[in-house]
Amino acid sequence: MSRRLNFCGWGYEGDGLTASEESTLLSGLAQLLGASGFERRPVPDADSVDLPAPRIETPDALRGIFSVNAYDRLTHTYGQSYPDFVRMFNGDFEVAPDAVAHPTCEEDVIRIFDWAGPKGIAIIPFGGGTSVVGGVEPNIPDRFEGAISLDMGGLNQVLEVDRTSRAALIQGGIHGPEMEVELKRAGLTMRHFPQSFERATLGGMIATRSGGHFATLYTHIDEFVENLRCVTPAGVTETRRLPGSGAGPSPDRLMIGSEGALGVITQAWMRLQDRPKHRASTAVLFGRMDDAVEAIRIIAQSGLYPANIRLLDPNECTLSGFGDGSSTIVVVAFENADHPVSAWMDRALEICSDHHGVPEHEDTGARGANESGIAGAWRTAFIRMPHMRRPVVSAGIIHDTFETAITWDRFASFHASIVEATRSAVERVTGGPALVSCRFTHVYPDGPAPYYTFVGQGRTDALADQWTQIKSAVSDAIIAEGGTITHHHAVGRDHMPWYNRQKPALFDSALKAAKGIFDPNGILNPGVLVDA
């Protein structure tokens, strides 16, 4: 608790892009958008925000758990989405929680639920607050008396490590870096690094089906869950710790992706990895994106299972500040704790070569260095990306991402439609040029998970509305073209209209019925997954 969270920006107070990084970013974007420069709005000051008065009183019996501190309420109002930052810059904190709860044990959570349920107070589970889909925003229906942000950060221990099975029992509120420090002591790692890793919590990752480090095989955190223990308003529920089971529909899979609408994940046995000893990583340049896609498809179907196989289209390279914008780049990496990976990498590069891909490094030796070359540059850029929100919103630039998944047979036409829908939406809404780029974050034998970025010059006084128009257009296109509204960002409040179109009606009814069991008063994250 020594460092305070940034209230408008990624990470903690003091974190952010350096002046030089910011200048490179904005001059690059100016060039792409044909702008001479950007007018900057000042970063809002926490002290000047006009917070609504709390609507509810927290009970004396739980006094030690609740905080009504203004800074705490400010940092629990939003996630990290583009429209979140727009509202932060506008000083709009109307949906701030009335109080923030800081439980440090399951009993605390139970007491909070027991108090809130009968009073009609909404509970918004809050892990790292990294949602980019409105998942942690206390934007609640009128029928509620108020809203509590339930910050799980006090349940932050690695409780037990099982070196033999490579698993650990871990509390849901632990943050990624702290978890990895503990696991490292046992020589283990989860090796699940979503872009939000620095601030994300384990429980939040599981609740949102986060996508992580591995581009193939263990793409979602789902695969690492051995068991779950959740506190729900109806009681505590825990599944059996098993490597596999065939006993009925998986009870874990009902809670994985439940986004705080059915319960909060207090602890989980997680499957872990040995720390890799053998690594190979390189970038391969393709003149035609189609060739790169085809090479990736064949690698995804080859049984080689690279740890990374990321496509960056020419615009993505340009946006990330490397490459000359003429190539599609495929970053390919293997890693293993048991055996050298050269046979794997050799075959992957052979497949790339069959499709006219040229490796950045000619020799195997240079490929070993994970940090060098394009692959390393991409990795650094990837980690810094969350810091971009503040400067781009400050500069009135619309700059956001969305992601989906589609089978290979439909990818070419899907991609063309999505790029066109996005480009035309940005141009229509902004009246200026649009940049749309694509990368693959994860790939499956049957299809990729493409991740799109769009950039345009917005109007400072209309950013939220402009963003909403573009977001609606691209989401409509995704659903119409057969994709999923989210491969790993989750549903939250932002994706609900499209999630409602995507999910089968009977499943929706079953999900509502399940919510009625776990959360009979409907106090948990109302409006998320199930219409409030």
Next chain:
Amino acid sequence: MSRRLNFCGWGYEGDGLTASEESTLLSGLAQLLGASGFERRPVPDADSVDLPAPRIETPDALRGIFSVNAYDRLTHTYGQSYPDFVRMFNGDFEVAPDAVAHPTCEEDVIRIFDWAGPKGIAIIPFGGGTSVVGGVEPNIPDRFEGAISLDMGGLNQVLEVDRTSRAALIQGGIHGPEMEVELKRAGLTMRHFPQSFERATLGGMIATRSGGHFATLYTHIDEFVENLRCVTPAGVTETRRLPGSGAGPSPDRLMIGSEGALGVITQAWMRLQDRPKHRASTAVLFGRMDDAVEAIRIIAQSGLYPANIRLLDPNECTLSGFGDGSSTIVVVAFENADHPVSAWMDRALEICSDHHGVPEHEDTGARGANESGIAGAWRTAFIRMPHMRRPVVSAGIIHDTFETAITWDRFASFHASIVEATRSAVERVTGGPALVSCRFTHVYPDGPAPYYTFVGQGRTDALADQWTQIKSAVSDAIIAEGGTITHHHAVGRDHMPWYNRQKPALFDSALKAAKGIFDPNGILNPGVLVDA
């Protein structure tokens, strides 16, 4: 439809063990049990069975769909479990369905549900009838007027093949072999071969979370499901066809493993494999089972992902008729359509060697032949096993299997407890010697799926009761020791008491609530998954 199903025996009329196979089997068992021989009961004759009169009349409007033919009713009364065969030999067909429905399209299924729901007639979905857990038995509560066995075999087409994504749209009633013939035309295969493959249907495999060919990675059919289309009494429901998604809890995972209690799977897009071109397979002999377990654990955690990595303990080898009973055997196999697998096999054998394992074949060349040696002998024995039920029940031998999963850290003590519980139960119940063997069918980085066989000399007039006592004792032990009541056989009616102890109470309530949505009259497979 040219061949009739065996009504008491695996496969089709005329199928079964040869006289020589049967003699080898029974003389081997006699030796193991210290018996001089077995008195044989005659295989029951279908014509002499006293079938109860149908309790219901099928409607004229659906006349073409229903059959009340006695042979049809007989072959839809039971699955293929040990107690099923006991009841067949006893001529006990009291729970026979009143009629068998043979829909050939979704409309037929809808019409059957619409007719049965208001009338209070139970519907028992029937795929290949291969359940070994009482999953297809029309043993219904008194509140029902009667029971229909819903044979999905008429929905048996491969509707579409997507070579690019390696996927196909396949109807739920197709049998394994017919499906593979169709897929082979496109150069593809599902490569999911449960022991029931010959008769199992795709929909049945999905509904029961079957375990298949691959010992690692793609162990359950769950992983191959790209989308599902189901007919439920509340209507038709279909999920989106996607390679991956993070949009809420997976709707597919609620139907996968639903065992006909929520709906019937009419079609699914399934993920497929290229037909393997490169193969290596061998057996490794270990003097100590602990060493074999440790080698398998390390291979399971190595990232090598063998297609097969099966442990056979000394008793399992003896029962299967190979090896001299002094060794634990590990069958290890790699296969791939893209690249030679020697680097993979070399490393796996190195790990075995580190743990005192000695390969059957010294040279890599001999390893290529999948059909030769112990690995090939095991494969043949595996395929013939379902034919053993008839002769062993005929001979009054108690001979059955059960399976579970457990994490590595608990395996040694778990295994000791299970073996002891099984051995003592067989000895207590039969008053004679017990043989208990173990193999691993599938392994995960965090634990194995052990599969146990128990053998004892039963009393012809008490086989069902003796079996029930043993089954109860071993199931109690599994639950007490932290295992799962089933890794891939499913729950059915036989496992319900232990499934009810395994599943979290709140999940049970949610599952009941979901059933209330999909099957509001509770007509689907009553007593399975959800208490009737």
